[in-house]
Amino acid sequence: MARKMPAKSVTLDADVRVLALHGPEEAIKKEKIDQLREALEAEHGEIQKFIFDGKIATLAEVFDEVRGYSLMGGYKLVIVDPADDFVKAHREPLERYAQSPVDHATLVLRSASWNRGNLDKYIAKVGAVIKCEPPKPAEAVARLVARAKDVHGMSIDRPAAQLMVDRLGVHLVRLETELDKLAAMAGALSPKGRSMKSAGGIDRAMVEQAVGKSSDEKAWEVQESILAAMGARNASAGTIVTKVRELIDLGGQPEILVMYFVADLARKLAVGGQMRAAGEPEGAISKALKLWGPRQRLFMDVLRKVGPDGGARLLDMALTADARSKSGFGPAGRNLEGLCVQMADVQG
Incomplete structure (x- = not known):
């Protein structure tokens, strides 16, 4: 043994x-x-x-x-x-x-x-x-697929299982509880007279409807958009401001919440920059900041671009803009746009 x-x-x-x-x-x-x-x-x-x-x-x-x-x-x-x-x-x-x-x-x-x-x-x-640690995202997806089959006698699409992990994280208790709820829904929605064991499966549309986005997932939606704008080859203040306005005006995100998410992104870049300057490999940085997949690549591209000093400056700028908004020095939206202009100028 x-x-x-x-x-x-x-x-x-x-x-x-x-x-x-x-x-x-x-x-x-x-x-x-x-x-x-x-x-x-x-x-x-x-x-x-x-x-x-x-x-x-x-x-x-x-x-x-x-x-x-x-x-x-x-x-x-x-x-x-x-x-x-x-x-x-x-x-x-x-x-x-x-x-x-x-x-x-x-x-x-x-x-x-x-x-x-x-x-x-x-x-x-x-x-x-x-x-006993939470599994890696790919392992969590595989466990959801296996549990759906072994416990509930139905299938779950891998894209649906992946979305559950993206929204809920990798802690199995929460994932399994949500899967059990989805299985009950799938059984209830199956044609009349069919048992749950013979019901269909759980698809991505069902997960999108029934599984709420976690605060982390909402944060990453904002942060990914800003990272993409910052990492673009011809990144500019206008590119970042436009993306932020889209998140607020079209995506329905409150300005204060976007400001918080931007400040959290600046914190991650500052921490990542310090770890990189100390010689930590990118894998260790990603693990510490809970990054994987496309997010990891996007974040590392920007981290290499801004460097450790740039990450620290970004954090200072974000905290200053957040404090100004909370203290009544200008509307939150204007302070946020000003922060975006500053972010475009930060280089390693």
Whole structure:
């Protein structure tokens, strides 16, 4: 069995005696616990599951349950959730336990954070330490396609799944919840008399209608337009101002909100410029700023153009324009247009 590896690389079996699941992705933690439970049931038959709140449970309470034999004589699965504070307070006793665990129970430590140390080494010999992170966008799309088929018996177009990831991000709990809603809609919209299992699929039009754009997606709509204008071969103040006016007049975006999104773009360029000046590769910059695909290429083109000093100047200009608008020094639209003129003049 693989140890101390990313979640997708680990298959859990009935030999696991201690398991640590940490990271922000709750859906993967649940998936791994379900996988472990199924393996234990296949080996031991019916098992008993006990869950302790790691914020209030004592070490004695948890160890008494783990070490004690079940009155029914079955195998036990004992989960501490959340285990962040519990592990921090009882690391040494947990290290000793992991060196000699009982053979009639499995202890699961489920936490958001995890500090590596000797406990990892001891757990790896009798189980696994698994980091549960959100998947990459392409992996999230693939999981949505698979879940639609396996759980709901219907298809989802890949462009539809991609749009869900673009709008909602890559956290699986939210994606799976929205997919379940869409599947219910698709079943309800299927011809009368057809079961949901025989219903059609989920297409991009349904996602566009039912899945709202996240604030990040709305921000990127504005920022992509401005980046495209800044990165154009013949970029000018007029090009950027025209694009901003289109977003406000035709796209229905409030001037104050556009100003906020422009300031956020300036912040990203400033951070990216500092990282680039420090020698960080573009891949690391993209990961830190959550950029991928066409957005990544567009952003990097502009970042190379403005340079680290230009990014810092852009941020200062954006903060000044935002402060002027909030303080009543001129209409927000005029301050925004003035900022666009300044942005066109920034070069590395």
